[in-house]
Structure formats: C-alpha cells, structure tokens
Amino acid sequence: MTSAALRSRAWKLLEMVTTPLLPSDYLDLVSPLRAGADLRGRIEAVHPETGDAATVVIRPGRGWRGHTAGQYVRIGVDVDGRRLWRAYSITSPTDRQDGRITITAKAIPDGKVSNHLVHRATPGTLIQLDQPTGDFVLPQARPAKVLYLTAGSGITPVMGMLRDTEFDDVVMVHCAPQPQDVIFRDELHGLVADKKLRLTEVHTATDGRLDIARLGELVPDWAERETWACGPAGLLDAAEEHWTEHGVQERLHTERFRPRIVVAGDDGGEVTFSATGKTVDADGTTPLLDIGEEAGVLMPSGCRMGICFGCVTPLRAGAVRDLRTGEITEAEPGVLIQTCVSAAAGPCDIER
Amino acid sequence: MTTIDPTAHLTAEQIEELGRELDVIRDEVIADRGEKDAAYIRRVISAQRKLELASRGVLLFSIFPPAWLLGTAGLSVAKIMDNMEIGHNVLHGQWDWMRDPKIHSTTWEWDHVSPADQWKHSHNELHHTYTNVIGKDNDLGYGIMRVDEDQKWHPLHLGQPLWNFVNACFFEYGIAAYDLELGKNLQKRHRRNPEFRARAKAVGRKIRKQVLKDYVIHPLLSGPSFLTTLAATFTANLVRNIWSHSVIMCGHFPEGVQVFERQSVNGETRGQWYLRQMMGSANISGSRAMHFMTGNLSHQIEHHLFPDLPSNRYAEVAVKVRALFEKYELEYVTGPLPKQVLSAWRKVFRLSLPNKKPKGKTPAREKELVAA
Numbered sequence: 001m002t003s004a005a006l007r008s009r010a011w012k013l014l015e016m017v018t019t020p021l022l023p024s025d026y027l028d029l030v031s032p033l034r035a036g037a038d039l040r041g042r043i044e045a046v047h048p049e050t051g052d053a054a055t056v057v058i059r060p061g062r063g064w065r066g067h068t069a070g071q072y073v074r075i076g077v078d079v080d081g082r083r084l085w086r087a088y089s090i091t092s093p094t095d096r097q098d099g100r101i102t103i104t105a106k107a108i109p110d111g112k113v114s115n116h117l118v119h120r121a122t123p124g125t126l127i128q129l130d131q132p133t134g135d136f137v138l139p140q141a142r143p144a145k146v147l148y149l150t151a152g153s154g155i156t157p158v159m160g161m162l163r164d165t166e167f168d169d170v171v172m173v174h175c176a177p178q179p180q181d182v183i184f185r186d187e188l189h190g191l192v193a194d195k196k197l198r199l200t201e202v203h204t205a206t207d208g209r210l211d212i213a214r215l216g217e218l219v220p221d222w223a224e225r226e227t228w229a230c231g232p233a234g235l236l237d238a239a240e241e242h243w244t245e246h247g248v249q250e251r252l253h254t255e256r257f258r259p260r261i262v263v264a265g266d267d268g269g270e271v272t273f274s275a276t277g278k279t280v281d282a283d284g285t286t287p288l289l290d291i292g293e294e295a296g297v298l299m300p301s302g303c304r305m306g307i308c309f310g311c312v313t314p315l316r317a318g319a320v321r322d323l324r325t326g327e328i329t330e331a332e333p334g335v336l337i338q339t340c341v342s343a344a345a346g347p348c349d350i351e352r
Numbered sequence: 353m354t355t356i357d358p359t360a361h362l363t364a365e366q367i368e369e370l371g372r373e374l375d376v377i378r379d380e381v382i383a384d385r386g387e388k389d390a391a392y393i394r395r396v397i398s399a400q401r402k403l404e405l406a407s408r409g410v411l412l413f414s415i416f417p418p419a420w421l422l423g424t425a426g427l428s429v430a431k432i433m434d435n436m437e438i439g440h441n442v443l444h445g446q447w448d449w450m451r452d453p454k455i456h457s458t459t460w461e462w463d464h465v466s467p468a469d470q471w472k473h474s475h476n477e478l479h480h481t482y483t484n485v486i487g488k489d490n491d492l493g494y495g496i497m498r499v500d501e502d503q504k505w506h507p508l509h510l511g512q513p514l515w516n517f518v519n520a521c522f523f524e525y526g527i528a529a530y531d532l533e534l535g536k537n538l539q540k541r542h543r544r545n546p547e548f549r550a551r552a553k554a555v556g557r558k559i560r561k562q563v564l565k566d567y568v569i570h571p572l573l574s575g576p577s578f579l580t581t582l583a584a585t586f587t588a589n590l591v592r593n594i595w596s597h598s599v600i601m602c603g604h605f606p607e608g609v610q611v612f613e614r615q616s617v618n619g620e621t622r623g624q625w626y627l628r629q630m631m632g633s634a635n636i637s638g639s640r641a642m643h644f645m646t647g648n649l650s651h652q653i654e655h656h657l658f659p660d661l662p663s664n665r666y667a668e669v670a671v672k673v674r675a676l677f678e679k680y681e682l683e684y685v686t687g688p689l690p691k692q693v694l695s696a697w698r699k700v701f702r703l704s705l706p707n708k709k710p711k712g713k714t715p716a717r718e719k720e721l722v723a724a
Contacts, residue, residue: 016569019561020461021401025454029401081390083451305625307659308476309445309457325379334451336458 032126035062041075043125044100046117049183053106053153054118055091060101060129067132069094069164070157070228070255073103074333076128079116083128085333086113089157089230089255090132091184093164104183106153136228136255138165143226147219149239151175151210151231157255158228159184162191171198171219175231177205212238223248230255264319264328269347273297274316276352282344287323289339297352299339306341313339318348358610358683359627370680371623377672378658381665390450392664396437397455404430408570414580427588429645432595434463436647441663443472448660465559466528470551474531480659484604484611484632491604492611494519494530498703500611505706512704513697523593528555595645598693599636603652605696606634608685629656630677635670635686642689643667653684 014023024037032040041058048054058075067073072089088103105117136157146167148158155174162170176182182201191197200218202210212235215222223246229239236254243252268284271291276298282291289311292299302310306324315331320342322329328345329337339350362370407426414420439462441447447455461468474490482488486500493499497516498509519526529535532555537548566585574581610631620628636642636650643650643666651666654673661669677684687695 013569016561016565017573019565020463020558026401026405029398078387078390078450078452080386081388081450082386302473302477303481305481307480308472309448309660310472310477312445312448312458324375325382327382334453336448336456338445 033059033061037061037063039063039129039131041101041127041129043121043127044123046121046123048118049104050106050181050185052118052181053104053183054121055102055104056117056121057100057102058127058129059099064101064129065131067094067101068137069161070137071132071134071160072136072157073101073132074130075103077113077116077121078127079112083334084113085128089134089160091156091159091163093160095164104153104156104159106183134255136230136253137161138228139226142167145169145221145225146171147222147225147227148172148174149215149227149229149231149235151235153183154229154231154235154255154257155183157230159187161228162197166196170196171200171225173200173202173210173215173218175202175204175210175235178203210235212242215242223251226251226253228253228255230257232257264321264330264345266345268344269318271344271347272317272349273352274349284321284343284345285323286343287340288320288337288342288344288348288350291344292339292350292352299352301340304340306338309338311339312336314351316349316351319345320348321345359631362627362680366680367623367627368621369623370676371621371626373676374626374657374673375622377669378661381658381661381669385449385662385665389662389664390447390452393438393442393447393450393455393662396433400430400433400438403433411570411577411581411584412574413577414574414584415577420580420584424584424587424591427584428591428595431463431588431592432645435592435596436599436649437644437663438462438647439464439468440647440649443468444476445660446662463562464527465524465555465562466531467554467558470531470554471527474533476659480656482617483629483656484609485614485617485628486611487614488617490530490533494526495533495535497700499605499699501703501707503703505703509704513701516697516700520594520597521590523597524589525559528559531555598689599646599649601696602636602689602692603633603649605699606685606687606692607695607699608683609634626657629653630673630682632656633685634692635684636689636692637686638688640667650689653686 011023017023018026027034028037031037033042039061041060041064043056044059045057046054047057067090070089072087074085074087076083076085078084088105090101091104092100092102105114107115107118138161142165146169148162148170150158150172151174158172172188174182174188179185179201182188188197188199192199204210219225227243229236229252233256236256239252240249240254243249266284268282268286270279271282271288272279273292273295278295278297280291280295282288289299289301289304293301300311300313302308304311313336315329315335315337317331319328319330320337321327321344323341323343329335329342331348359367403426407423407430410419410426411423414423439460442455442460443457443462445457448457453459457472464471479489479491484492486492486503496519497512498505532548532551536542537545542548566589567582570585571578571582612628612632617628630653633653633656635653636646638650648663648666649655651670654666654669655663657673658669674684
C-alpha cells in the first residue's frame with residue numbers, strides 16, 4: 001500500500017473515532033494554524049501608523065501560499081461576535097524573514113472592520129484568511145521609470161511594492177489631508193533621504209485636491225513612466241481620462257477600493273434568483289419566500305414565521321430587510337438570510 | 353385539560369398588547385447580542401470537546417474501576433452538553449447571527465442518531481410552530497401516549513408507563529423514529545415512498561456511524577479495556593438519554609400545562625401565538641449548573657417564546673417574561689426538577705387508565721381528538 005493510501009485509511013479511521021465531528025474540529029483546539037487546516041492567521045501585533053491607521057502583523061497559517069507585491073488578502077474578522085470579511089492590501093515585503101505578513105488599515109467613518117482593526121484588535125486573536133489575490137502587481141521585466149500615484153489608504157498596495165522591489169527611478173505623488181495623515185511618512189522620508197524615491201506630498205486640506213491636468217508640473221515626464229495608481233474613485237477616474245487623452249493608457253495600472261454600494265430602500269426592488277435565472281419585482285413588504293414561490297422557484301421553507309431556520313438561503317448581492325426588526329442585511333460572502341421574514345430592500349440576488 | 357380556559361379573562365386587545373411587550377423583550381436582546389455571547393458559545397464548545405477527549409482518554413484504562421467511573425461520568429456530561437446546550441441550540445439557529453460556518457444551523461451535526469436536518473424539521477418546524485396542538489404537534493406524547501383526559505382511552509394505553517420508560521432509556525432512537533414518523537410511514541401505503549426511504553437510509557447511516565464509534569472503535573482502541581469501555585459508552589448514552597428525556601418531559605407534560613385544539617390555531621395572531629407558547633410550556637427552577645445541563649431548556653417558556661435567541665440570554669429574559677405572566681394574571685408553571693419529573697410521570701400513569709368520571713364534552717371536540 002502506498003503511503004498516501006495508508007494516510008487516507010488512517011484518516012478514515014480517525015474520522016470514525018471523532019464522528020459526528022471531524023478530526024480537524026479537535027485539532028483546531030490545539031493547532032489552528034497547522035497545515036491542512038482552514039486558512040487562518042493570528043494577529044501578533046498592532047502598530048499605530050497615524051491617528052486613524054494601524055498596521056496589523058499577522059502570522060498566517062501553514063497553508064499560506066505567499067503573495068506578490070501589490071496584492072490584497074481577504075480577511076474574516078469577528079466584530080461584536082459577528083464575522084465580517086474585508087479585503088486589505090498586503091503591505092509587507094514578500095521576502096519577510098519571519099513569515100509574517102502585514103496589512104495596514106485606515107479607520108473610515110462607520111467602518112466596522114477598519115475601526116475594529118485600528119482601535120480594538122488585540123494580539124493573539126485568530127482571524128480567517130483567504131489566499132492573496134489581485135493583479136495590481138509589478139511586471140516581471142522592470143520598467144526603467146516608475147510613478148506611484150496614491151491618495152489616502154491607496155498607499156497601502158504601493159507600500160507593499162516599494163518595500164519589495166527597488167527601481168532606479170521612482171517618483172511618488174501622494175495625497176493626504178495633512179502631513180500627519182500620511183501613512184508610512186517616516187519610512188517614505190527615509191527612502192527619500194537614501195535617494196531611493198522622489199516624493200511629492202499633496203496636502204489636500206491646505207493645497208486643495210490634486211488636479212490631474214496639472215500633474216505635469218509635479219512630474220514632467222509622467223507620460224513616460226509606468227504608473228500604478230490607487231485611491232478614491234474620483235482620482236482614478238480623472239487619471240484614466242488623463243492617460244487616455246494622452247494616448248498612454250496602457251502605462252496606467254489602477255486599483256479601486258470598491259465601496260460597496262447598496263441601495264437599501266423601503267420600496268423593495270428587483271429580485272434575481274440566480275440559480276434558476278429568474279428575475280421578478282418585489283415590494284418591500286412581501287417575504288422573499290413568497291416572492292420566490294410565486295415566481296415558481298423551488299424555495300426551502302419551514303414555519304414561515306422566522307423561528308425554525310428551515311428557509312435560510314445565501315444572499316449573493318444587494319440588501320434585504322428583516323420584516324420583524326427592520327434590520328438591513330447586506331450581501332457578503334457567507335451571508336445567509338431567512339427568506340420567510342426578509343423582504344427586498346432594493347435590488348438583490350438570492351441563490352436559488 | 354382543565355375545562356376552564358386560564359386565558360379567558362384576557363381581551364383580544366390585551367393579548368395583542370402582550371405580544372407587543374414580548375416583541376420588545378426580544379428586540380432588546382437582539383440589539384445587545386455581541387462579542388460576549390459569541391465568546392460564550394465558543395467556550396462551551398471548546399470545553400465540551402476537551403471533556404469528551406479527556407473522558408475517552410481515561411476510558412482507555414477503564415479496566416480500573418476509578419478510571420471507569422471518572423471516564424463514564426465525564427463522557428455522560430460531554431454527551432449531555434453536546435445534545436443540550438450546544439446541539440439543540442445551534443440547530444435552532446440561535447448562533448447563526450455570528451456567521452461562523454462552523455457554528456451554524458446549516459452545518460452542525462450532533463452526537464445523536466437522528467440526523468440534524470431531520471430533527472430540525474420535526475422539532476423546529478412542527479413542534480415549535482404547533483406547540484401543544486393536539487394532532488399537529490407530535491411531541492405531545494410522541495404519538496405513542498395519551499396525554500390528555502379528552503383523548504379517547506384504549507386498553508393499549510395501559511402499557512404507556514412502560515413505553516415511556518423504554519423510550520427514556522433509548523431516547524435518541526425514539527427521537528430518530530419520531531423524526532421519521534415511523535408509526536405512520538411503516539404503513540403499507542407509505543413504506544415505499546422514495547422520500548421516506550431516503551430519510552430512513554440517512555438515519556441508518558447515522559446510526560451505523562454512531563454505533564461503530566461508541567461500541568466498536570473506542571472499545572477496540574482500549575485493548576484490554578474493551579468490555580469496560582463498551583459498558584462505559586453504553587452507560588453514558590443511557591445517562592444522556594434518561595436525562596434529556598426527563599428534561600424534555602418537564603417542558604410540556606407537567607400538570608398545569610395546556611393543550612390546544614386543532615382549530616384553535618386557524619388565523620392565530622402573533623399575540624395568540626405567544627400566549628399559546630406561554631400556556632403550553634413549563635420551566636424547571638434551579639441553579640445555574642442545572643440551567644446549563646438542561647441546555648437552558650429549564651427556561652422552556654422563554655425558549656418557546658423566542659426559540660432563536662441565544663440560550664445564555666434566557667435567564668435574564670425569564671425575569672421580564674415572568675413579570676408579564678404576573679401582569680396578565682397567567683400561571684407560570686415552574687418547579688424543581690424532581691417535582692416536575694414526578695408531575696409528568698404521574699400524568700403518564702393516570703392517563704394510562706380510563707378517566708374516573710366521564711366529562712361532558714362537545715361531540716365536535718370528541719371527533720377532533722379521535723381523528724388526532
């Protein structure tokens with residue numbers, strides 16, 4: 001018998017020992033970061049960067065496959081007992097000796113996860129991780145001249161690149177309200193002092209917003225530079241327009257931190273049952289279970305009054321309102337809703 | 353059943369107001385659910401797993417009597433925790449709000465021969481929706497017992513104390529049979545129903561796994577302690593079964609608990625639904641340890657009002673609910689475990705015999721109960 005077959009036999013036996021649980025349920029008690037476990041990480045430190053930004057040092061589980069500079073990672077954090085998933089750029093270099101990674105979060109108003117990470121996260125906490133992903137990365141062949149155009153927390157993926165790869169000629173234009181809001185400011189100035197970076201800080205509270213049309217005044221040769229831009233949608237839209245206008249759009253690489261735009265209203269909306277491919281209009285008061293059944297979708301159901309949890313179904317997109325409490329639930333990976341007590345709060349997509 | 357309706361003094365408006373007041377209690381807990389609650393259930397789950405692991409470990413040496421005693425006691429408690437405070441409550445969706453796929457009603461499986469999804473249907477859906485409605489809620493006597501004077505007596509009922517005792521000893525199998533609606537489905541015309549056969553197969557698979565684990569694998573691992581480990585697991589299952597049967601009997605059987613006619617739920621309002629849960633359930637009083645070991649089903653009344661609130665919150669909710677019982681002059685049936693268990697057993701014995709004095713009853717009700 002091969003060793004693989006032997007291992008699988010042993011595993012089967014172990015499963016019989018632990019039934020109805022799995023061996024991993026017990027192994028998680030002692031070694032949640034082991035190879036073969038669901039990918040997790042442990043927060044080892046939280047370093048403040050500015051008044052509202054902090055860098056979180058994470059030791060990823062053994063299953064972590066490593067990242068490319070500029071990529072982001074989705075993390076699942078328990079905030080007030082509820083697991084929420086968000087994406088953050090990885091700010092650590094790829095060759096960090098201790099195997100840790102860092103993300104840098106900026107607390108945004110009403111941001112549940114960002115505020116939690118910046119102000120409340122404590123070392124020792126386990127978080128959930130996905131493998132790193134994203135194509136906002138540097139090419140294999142090094143460009144001779146580079147421009148990084150960033151604003152606010154848009155600096156985070158670029159910092160990952162700066163720490164990872166040195167170029168001969170790098171210019172960075174970074175926008176932040178005031179000097180003290182510039183994340184990684186000391187480190188950036190250190191790079192400037194070492195002549196590894198030319199930096200222009202635009203302080204929007206005093207200088208006003210960066211006018212892309214006048215970028216040439218700050219970086220005369222911008223059009224010759226391979227550019228990576230990350231920041232709010234307004235900046236990126238303007239940049240894309242500007243680069244296209246000058247016929248150099250292929251030199252511009254952008255990454256958008258997509259704000260989740262959920263239109264939550266009282267009037268219901270268009271409901272898509274994506275597995276069956278049906279789309280119907282729903283008002284804001286009829287349970288989605290009824291809407292689905294009327295549209296001929298085979299819906300799981302139970303008590304029809306919100307107590308038995310027999311009708312829970314993934315919400316893939318949009319928002320729904322709990323008809324009992326008025327609470328709005330927005331779609332996120334892994335979010336299940338009780339269709340018998342939920343109505344459409346704007347357009348939504350139900351996995352049925 | 354008493355012929356006097358204990359809710360007759362309430363007007364329709366009062367009943368609706370009662371419903372609104374209960375909704376407020378529910379909303380308060382929902383708004384306050386958070387980190388502490390999540391930490392609680394994680395702690396309980398972790399403690400249960402460690403206790404089970406440790407007990408199974410000790411049982412490897414169960415050939416020595418002290419090890420047998422310790423391991424058996426530990427395993428019994430672990431199995432009770434798994435079924436009561438964790439399994440029952442997770443499968444009610446009480447912890448779904450955490451969005452942790454490992455502690456979720458759609459993914460949980462428990463140390464029990466009834467597969468979680470079948471139990472969820474018969475328990476969450478049928479029992480909790482139609483609590484104590486004769487003919488709709490099969491938990492009333494589990495379909496094998498006479499639990500109300502108005503149910504027609506049959507000589508077979510003479511044996512019901514015995515059935516009830518056997519059911520207590522092998523409660524998890526009783527539940528599995530009950531979830532399968534075995535009585536009905538073994539009739540010739542139902543037996544070949546493919547849906548029933550699929551469900552019966554699932555139960556068979558689950559039983560095989562459970563039996564293999566408890567009575568083959570673990571005893572074998574114990575080597576020279578084979579027989580003593582086998583006896584220990586059998587004892588732990590017995591203890592767990594009798595314990596959960598007793599707790600569950602206390603929920604709806606003690607004297608003072610009301611049952612309802614089939615028509616009474618037609619067009620039921622939210623307030624009336626709440627009222628039926630209040631009158632159809634009974635609590636067990638006791639220490640925090642008692643509440644924990646019953647999976648907080650000692651707060652059966654609160655659980656039936658709010659089946660999806662986290663179990664660790666029932667104690668605080670109970671204070672408010674009890675105040676409402678007083679305000680609306682309703683009887684809050686509660687008592688210590690021995691008293692409630694005795695009360696329930698006394699009823700089982702009494703109703704195994706025909707009624708002492710035939711009561712005047714309407715023909716319609718008679719027909720209803722016969723049909724049930």
